[in-house]
Amino acid sequence: TLPIRIAPSILAADFSKLGQEVRDVVEAGADWVHLDVMDGHFVPNISFGPDVIKALRPHTTAFFDCHLMIAPADPYLEAFAKAGCDSITVHAEAGPHLHRSLQTIRALGKKVGVTLNPATPLSVLENVLDDIDLILIMSVNPGFGGQKFIPAMVEKIRAAKAMIGARPIELQVDGGITADTIGAATAAGANVFVAGSAVYKGGSIEAYRANVAALRTAAES
Ligand code: DX5
Ligand code: ZN
Numbered sequence: 001t002l003p004i005r006i007a008p009s010i011l012a013a014d015f016s017k018l019g020q021e022v023r024d025v026v027e028a029g030a031d032w033v034h035l036d037v038m039d040g041h042f043v044p045n046i047s048f049g050p051d052v053i054k055a056l057r058p059h060t061t062a063f064f065d066c067h068l069m070i071a072p073a074d075p076y077l078e079a080f081a082k083a084g085c086d087s088i089t090v091h092a093e094a095g096p097h098l099h100r101s102l103q104t105i106r107a108l109g110k111k112v113g114v115t116l117n118p119a120t121p122l123s124v125l126e127n128v129l130d131d132i133d134l135i136l137i138m139s140v141n142p143g144f145g146g147q148k149f150i151p152a153m154v155e156k157i158r159a160a161k162a163m164i165g166a167r168p169i170e171l172q173v174d175g176g177i178t179a180d181t182i183g184a185a186t187a188a189g190a191n192v193f194v195a196g197s198a199v200y201k202g203g204s205i206e207a208y209r210a211n212v213a214a215l216r217t218a219a220e221s
Contacts, residue, residue, distance in 0.1 A: 002170055004219050005192045006212050007032035007065050009174075010056075011047060012145045012196030014203070018052070019059045025199060028208035029216070032063040034174070034194045035085065036145075042071035042094055043143035050076065050083040057084035067115065067174065067194075069142050070094065074101055081108035089113025089136050089172075092124045102131045115174070117141065118150050122159055132169060135160055137190070140175030145196040149176030154184045161189025179218040186219045193219060 008030045013021035022033055035053055040046040053064065066085035070076065071094040080088055088105045092098050092114055105112045114125060115136035125135065137157050140147040153173070161171055172192035173185045182193055199211045 002168065002191045003031075004186070004216065005031035005170075006199070006215050006219075007034040007172070007192055007194045008199040008208075008212070009034040009036050009145065009194050009196035010200075011036040012200035015048075018056060021200070022056050022059050022062075024205040025208050025212075026060045026062045028205055029212040030062065030199070030208075032065040032192070033060065034196075035064060035066045036196075037066065037068050037070055037080075038143065039070040042091065043069040045143045050079040053080065053085060054083040063087070065089070065113075065172075065192075065194075067113075067136065068094075074104060077101065077104050078108060081105070081110050085110060087111035087113050087134060089115050089134060091115050091117065091142075093117055093120055098124070099128060099131070102128055106131070113170075113172075118153060118156075122156065122163060125160075125163065129163065129167060129169070134170040134172055134192070135164070136172040136174055136194075138175055139173050139177070139181075139185070142175070147176055149178075149181040151184075154188050157185055157188035157190050177215070179214045182215055182219045183221065 008025045038045045038047040063086045073090045111133040113134035139153040173190045174194035177195040178198045
């Protein structure tokens with residue numbers, strides 16, 4: 001089975017000092033760095049693009065886990081690969097040719113992820129299971145940090161885990177993850193946990209260390 005991974009989202013970091021915020025969170029025990037890219041079109045918010053990721057890349061060797069909330073995604077996949085993302089996750093809802101997007105990410109030499117909005121059924125994954133390295137179950141409607149975990153997503157995680165079977169696919173959950181909600185997600189079979197506000201609250205490396213540890217403890221218990 002795959003290890004528990006804590007993946008802080010820098011969406012909740014101080015954007016005026018992102019390099020330091022990335023270094024600090026990795027030093028504080030984060031496993032992956034989650035990069036939330038929003039275009040103001042697929043989701044009702046705008047965050048940052050490949051040039052910001054490229055600028056962050058020299059600050060750490062940690063795995064860069066890129067969540068693209070953009071439509072279309074295909075014209076930008078190469079730019080995100082070149083910026084230094086290690087995985088690229090696209091929304092199944094972002095275009096009519098999911099398989100083509102996944103093939104493109106694979107050809108760029110990056111780990112391949114697919115994510116589903118809360119209302120999107122798992123069945124859209126049935127025919128791409130052997131083409132992906134990661135499934136991201138959105139447990140909030142994407143666009144903003146600090147929202148509440150949608151409890152119905154626990155059952156969806158369980159069903160995704162069953163669908164994955166013996167395949168070495170990372171099962172990630174994103175949105176409203178705190179020390180109170182992470183346990184249900186782990187029990188249902190998720191192993192990668194995105195957390196923005198629950199990690200970056202407190203605003204110091206000491207706080208991040210305590211926040212990451214609290215999530216890990218709650219996930220493993
Ligand atoms: C939502 C983003 C999430 C979000 C998580 O659109 O994909 O990564 O920033 O933030 P929290 O952990 O605060 O719900
Ligand atoms: Zn995300």
